[in-house]
Amino acid sequence: MTLQLEKLKQSSLYELEQLYAENTKLVTPVGIYRGHWLKRIDSPENRYPKTWGSRPFEYVPFGIDFTNNRWFFYTTIFQIGKFRSEIHQSRWRSAMVVGLHYESSQLPGFIRNLLYDEVKPLSETLCLGIGGFNRDKGEGDHFFFALERCS
Numbered sequence: 653m654t655l656q657l658e659k660l661k662q663s664s665l666y667e668l669e670q671l672y673a674e675n676t677k678l679v680t681p682v683g684i685y686r687g688h689w690l691k692r693i694d695s696p697e698n699r700y701p702k703t704w705g706s707r708p709f710e711y712v713p714f715g716i717d718f719t720n721n722r723w724f725f726y727t728t729i730f731q732i733g734k735f736r737s738e739i740h741q742s743r744w745r746s747a748m749v750v751g752l753h754y755e756s757s758q759l760p761g762f763i764r765n766l767l768y769d770e771v772k773p774l775s776e777t778l779c780l781g782i783g784g785f786n787r788d789k790g791e792g793d794h795f796f797f798a799l800e801r802c803s
Contacts, residue, residue: 656778657688660798665691668796672772672780673747680718680737680750681773684728685799687714692795693782716752716771716799733767742770744782744793768792777801 663671668691689710713726723733735752742749749770768786771779777800784794 654778654800656775657798657800660690660778660780661688663690665693665796668780669745671774672742672745672782672796675748676772676774678739678748678750678773680739681716681771681779681799681801682718683801684717684719684803685715685779686802687716688798688800690780690796690798693784693793710795715802735769737771742782743768744770744784744789747772771799 660668660671692710715724715728716722717724717728717731718737720731721735721737722731723735724731733754735754738751738753739748740751741747743751749772752767752769752771754767769781769783771781773779779799781797781799782793782795783797785792
């Protein structure tokens with residue numbers, strides 16, 4: 653685990669928000685990244701029971717394969733959640749991000765339409781992301797996660 657990842661894991665919610673808002677040169681990540689849960693974003697609109705969809709990310713190993721544009725759990729053998737990535741203005745913050753859009757996924761429609769995530773590359777090997785639902789700020793933004801490139 654890199655020193656940068658350790659620093660993200662020790663960051664406060666405020667520090668993660670500040671880092672997410674920084675202007676950086678954006679490129680869509682390539683390769684396979686392991687995910688790391690960082691912090692829940694607490695707002696009245698996304699408290700229990702709405703946390704059911706994001707709660708597993710606290711406990712289940714996950715990652716993103718940017719080469720195949722799919723999320724996975726445990727290992728890349730279990731790839732699901734096909735997405736289209738697009739650089740654009742964040743839905744939830746004042747920042748440019750790589751948005752992950754799931755309309756082309758083979759997931760059931762009610763799940764596919766519910767999902768939306770954003771990723772902010774910090775380097776070629778580390779990203780900061782916000783995971784959540786296809787809703788506005790305060791309703792859709794549920795948790796911060798880190799992605800560390802593993803291949």
